[in-house]
Amino acid sequence: MKSLHEKIVKEGKVLSDTVLKVDSFLNHQIDPSLMKQIGDEFASRFADAGITKILTIESSGIAPAMMAGLNLGVPVIFARKRKSVTLKDNLFTSSVHSFTKNETNDISVSKEFINEDDVVLIIDDFLANGQAVLGLTDILDQAGATLAGVGIVIEKGFQSGGKMIRNSGIRVESLAIISSLKNGEVEFLEEVTVS
Amino acid sequence: MKSLHEKIVKEGKVLSDTVLKVDSFLNHQIDPSLMKQIGDEFASRFADAGITKILTIESSGIAPAMMAGLNLGVPVIFARKRKSVTLKDNLFTSSVHSFTKNETNDISVSKEFINEDDVVLIIDDFLANGQAVLGLTDILDQAGATLAGVGIVIEKGFQSGGKMIRNSGIRVESLAIISSLKNGEVEFLEEVTVS
Numbered sequence: 001m002k003s004l005h006e007k008i009v010k011e012g013k014v015l016s017d018t019v020l021k022v023d024s025f026l027n028h029q030i031d032p033s034l035m036k037q038i039g040d041e042f043a044s045r046f047a048d049a050g051i052t053k054i055l056t057i058e059s060s061g062i063a064p065a066m067m068a069g070l071n072l073g074v075p076v077i078f079a080r081k082r083k084s085v086t087l088k089d090n091l092f093t094s095s096v097h098s099f100t101k102n103e104t105n106d107i108s109v110s111k112e113f114i115n116e117d118d119v120v121l122i123i124d125d126f127l128a129n130g131q132a133v134l135g136l137t138d139i140l141d142q143a144g145a146t147l148a149g150v151g152i153v154i155e156k157g158f159q160s161g162g163k164m165i166r167n168s169g170i171r172v173e174s175l176a177i178i179s180s181l182k183n184g185e186v187e188f189l190e191e192v193t194v195s
Numbered sequence: 196m197k198s199l200h201e202k203i204v205k206e207g208k209v210l211s212d213t214v215l216k217v218d219s220f221l222n223h224q225i226d227p228s229l230m231k232q233i234g235d236e237f238a239s240r241f242a243d244a245g246i247t248k249i250l251t252i253e254s255s256g257i258a259p260a261m262m263a264g265l266n267l268g269v270p271v272i273f274a275r276k277r278k279s280v281t282l283k284d285n286l287f288t289s290s291v292h293s294f295t296k297n298e299t300n301d302i303s304v305s306k307e308f309i310n311e312d313d314v315v316l317i318i319d320d321f322l323a324n325g326q327a328v329l330g331l332t333d334i335l336d337q338a339g340a341t342l343a344g345v346g347i348v349i350e351k352g353f354q355s356g357g358k359m360i361r362n363s364g365i366r367v368e369s370l371a372i373i374s375s376l377k378n379g380e381v382e383f384l385e386e387v388t389v390s
Binding site for chain 1: 218219220223224225226227228230231253254257258261262264265268269270271272273275304305307308
């Protein structure tokens with residue numbers, strides 16, 4: 001997705017060979033217009049998949065998921081990393097290990113909102129080791145829902161998550177796939193095509 | 196805002212005299228179409244305020260803030276409740292006490308994204324005791340930015356936050372103001388008018 005590639009090149013900060021900081025448009029400050037384009041692109045790619053719900057995880061997945069949900073006309077559910085006063089019973093729960101933060105969190109989704117009739121699109125901001133997606137698919141398995149596929153804003157193609165998930169037969173659509181962050185430079189896996 | 200009032204009456208669950216659960220469209224599952232209407236309403240009310248940035252707080256503020264930002268054509272920043280690998284230095288920080296969760300969190304915003312030239316609209320999902328808004332205004336004070344006002348999706352009018360913030364001279368626009376949750380019933384402060 002050309003506008004996303006350009007934004008990453010222009011504003012992304014390479015902090016190390018594995019860490020890309022995109023706090024200016026995705027993870028802290030958010031660019032609503034770009035999120036709209038991203039949501040529309042996910043909606044276009046999964047237009048014929050019969051999606052009934054979108055599932056993401058707080059916090060950075062919410063903006064792109066919301067814009068895709070607006071386009072597709074379906075509700076968005078964000079898995080919570082912490083239980084709250086109003087969300088503590090009747091939950092699907094899974095564990096997600098974050099290598100970046102070096103911690104394991106339980107994520108939870110209310111049983112009220114996903115069931116075996118749902119066809120679900122998972123959306124997240126980053127795909128690296130794939131642990132968040134695994135946790136979300138585990139929740140869908142518990143619910144007996146159908147997974148239509150996974151939409152990712154930025155995939156770190158040099159880490160193992162994308163391969164692992166695709167090898168398990170799941171459709172993954174990543175709008176930008178980074179092949180390398182070495183020498184402080186962002187390199188993309190695919191050719192940049194005009195979208 | 197009529198569609199919001201109707202949604203609250205139809206789907207809100209009164210858990211106690213002070214707790215309203217709106218997990219089906221705002222705090223866990225999100226209704227993107229309603230969020231779009233909410234964002235457009237905030238944008239309309241603050242259309243002439245010269246807004247340059249919207250500031251919210253993760254996670255439930257992100258969806259309405261995003262839609263307002265899309266309409267106004269300005270970036271959205273969400274204050275983080277936890278420091279992350281890519282967000283740990285060069286921060287404005289304030290403390291926010293949550294009476295609902297009975298805990299105090301530091302919230303942080305990168306100094307990169309708000310400065311003294313900014314005119315900022317604060318958006319949040321709920322206004323109860325006003326602690327989150329106080330923390331966000333404290334951050335704006337640290338940045339030397341101008342506060343245009345506060346946009347709230349649901350205000351608990353029977354709690355003290357709205358009065359405290361309005362009394363300090365800040366413009367507060369709440370799209371639904373609840374006067375009482377007693378006897379398991381939602382009562383609104385104002386007449387429901389067709390928007």
